Amino acid sequence: MTTPLQSRCEFPSCDKFENLQACEYCQYVFYCSREHRRSHLSQHKETCTELATACSRYRAEYRKLKRFSGNRKCPSQPFKNAIGRFTEFHETQDYRNAKRTVVEVLLKAGTKEALEACVEHGLEMHRLCWNGASVWLRNQTPLYMIMLGRDQDAYDFSKWLFMDDEDRDIYSKDAIHYSRRDLEDLVPFNLVNGTLDSEIWESVQDPFEPLDFIRKKIPNEYYCLSMILIKIMLLQDMKDLENMRVLEKLPVLQKNQEIFDLIQDQIPSTEVFRRDTALRTLDKEDFDDLRDLLDQHINRLFVIIGGDRFHFWTAMLKRGGPEYRPSDEAWYKMFEKLPGASQVIQSRLEMARQGDQRLLKFCDCSYQKYQRGEISKGFVSCNAQRCFFGRKMESYWIG
16 A cells, blocks of 8 residues: 655654754755754755755756857757757756756655655656657656655556657658647646646546557557556555455444544555545446456556566566666665565566466567467567567468
8 A cells, every 4th residue: 555755754753744844955854843853964964965966056057047048059048949949959958967966866855845846847847848868857757746646647647648659650750840849739737736737638537448548569668667556556456445345344343433444544545546436336346347457457568568678577676687777766666665566566477487378468579469360471480589478489481
């Protein structure tokens, strides 16, 4: 069960959430009193110094770029006149580097306010440009939303990113420069509150809908990672809700309503189930169908990620080796922290080793398509580099 982050005193043995004061230097870590701040200074000092330095540099680069008068290549006031082309200009590089450094240090702080700032930085950079140096922040933004307990926003944003990638392909075929498209069509996210605010999205999206919007053969793996995290969270909520139905029948809890209410307040944990009360009252048959649907979605996303970056899952579980990437550490930690996530991945790895058809049916290699009857003639092979299942078959021609 995941719990959305709350502002709290950073002193280890303190659990106060009210009347907090921000650290006067970094402004992203909070304490209930000066005594607790002084006591925690030795632990917080390194991160505090990094945060203060990074934020100071970022503000200086922002002011410098805002006053930029323009030259033969880069227009003046890039924040207004270079939207969509921001990363094309060398003059914006120092600002972009400063922003990335701030986000990396904010992640170390890990507080609610720090993560909210990460989301704002990600959305702002995405507003300014949709490719190049902004890609890292764009890919990470759904993860920051999930860490904040904003799973519905993370789903909406991830789905839109999938569809936006498809639009990019369509526009590139028509020889229209992607980064010069209309801003409102490209960025339906409201930068003030981080929610979708556009005619493109008339309402919140359904996390249980078919994954038909994933049309690319090899989509962006980070969008898939955010999707699979959300699906695992929903699956965990369904298990917790089923357990609650059993618990509410126990005579002990019926007599101790206060204890039962305390347990019930924590379930469900996702924004999706908390918002939609109808989901919580489904009968057992519909509940089982919904759970099977989530399992299928997880299987497909698992194979997509495995096919594109087959090393990701093993690197995540081992937290080391030649395939380990420090830039993915936040993703590794989220899978580790999320209840049941590691077990879900381990079970899928075992299914892959056994050649389970529930996974194989999502494999796009030509040999699996032949096995499924989707290819009746032509060139058939199993590419061990791209196929997650790594079956080294002889290539041959079917007449």
